Amino acid sequence: MVTLLTAPAEPLTNAGDTQLVLAALLGIAAVVLLIAWGKVHPFLALILGAAVLGVVAAVPVDKIVTSFSGGVGSTVGGVGLLIALGAMIGGLLAESGGADGIVERVVGRVSGTALPWAMAGVAALIGLPLFFEVGVVLLVPIVLLVSLRVNVPLIKIGIPALAGLSVLHGLVPPHPGPLVAIDALGANLGQTLALGLLVAIPTVIIAGPVFGNFIARYVPATAPAELLPTRRDADDRSPTRPGDGRLDADGDLVTEDDLVNPGTGRPGGAIDEPDGRRSRRAPALWAAVVTVLLPVVLMLLRAIGELTLGEDTTGRKALDIVGTPIIALLAGVIFAMIFLGYRSGFSRTQVSGFLGGSLPPIAGILLIVAAGGGFKQVLV
Secondary structure (H helix, E strand, C coil): CCCCCCCCCCCCCCCCHHHHHHHHHHHHHHHHHHHHCCCCCHHHHHHHHHHHHHHHCCCCHHHHHHHHHHHHHHHHHHHHHHHHHHHHHHHHHHHHCHHHHHHHHHHCCCCHHHHHHHHHHHHHHHHCCCCHHHHHHHHHHHHHHHHHHHCCCHHHHHHHHHHHHHHHHHHCCCCHHHHHHHHHHCCCHHHHHHHHHHHHHHHHHHHHHHHHHHHCCCCCCCCCHHHCCCCCCCCCCCCCCCCCCCECCCCCECCHHHCCCCCCECCCCCECCCCCCCCCCCCCHHHHHHHHHHHHHHHHHHHHHHHHCCCCCHHHHHHHHHCCHHHHHHHHHHHHHHHHHHHHCCCHHHHHHHHHHCCHHHHHHHHHHHHHHHHHHHHC
């Protein structure tokens, strides 16, 4: 991880301390006002805020531009790569159905008073690699269906789900906020991850099941019928055309692009096809869980190695390599490509499309984070 908090080799201005403090306050105020009152996009607001900061601090314009550009480049190189890899893992989890499998399997095995706790735990697990918005999209249909099926107040299970997602998103890398804070402070990512999880557990408990049980008494809510997802019954196996809800022998959905001159059936419901493609099926639960936890475990192992092994030992060097955030997340992406993509029947083109499709939604986030790094560097 590149440490972005680096002081310039020489001062960019001769302004006194009072002027510098005033410049910092006005720069931050400009960003806040532009976003909150002016409704300016945060990316542009941060650029303008950095300009205000530099001008008030009497920094030459060319130096403002150079400093801002350097901060943007360093932030994208350090944080942007991690955000992109995390988004790829999230995209494969979402598109393959692995995230849905985790949620449905865990929630389907609990009921009653344990359901809010299970929902908080599932949301926290999903929230490790996924952005908050993606996690919400995945969990909302499940929350609505569970509330309707088991007759539990919607708030009672919805609040724990939101708590699990938001707390992990705000406290634990590889999410953007924690990563930017780690870079700005020069902190150790592995140790921050461990401490973040330590703080996240009681926070999720209090903000999730405990608060959800309390507030559900005062905020009645029911699942809107128009938002409930609909699914074809498992025994409905007589569509009029390929891809219209057809299920194989195991109940796996077979889509139109999977059925190209199907040949003889194979055990387990898969279908032989001339072009080598197979019918798609939901990935194994263990594959989805390992995809989520693999980067976290690798980074935690590196942190443990730093605390217990000598710097020159082979084990320490190996853990330093595999636990490097970029390597750990890349390992998660490769594992997901194999076990959530290819092993689930998706073609190489489809898996590549899932990976590429996960990047455009985070473009705005990357720009905002990069502009924040530029603003920070001018401030430094």
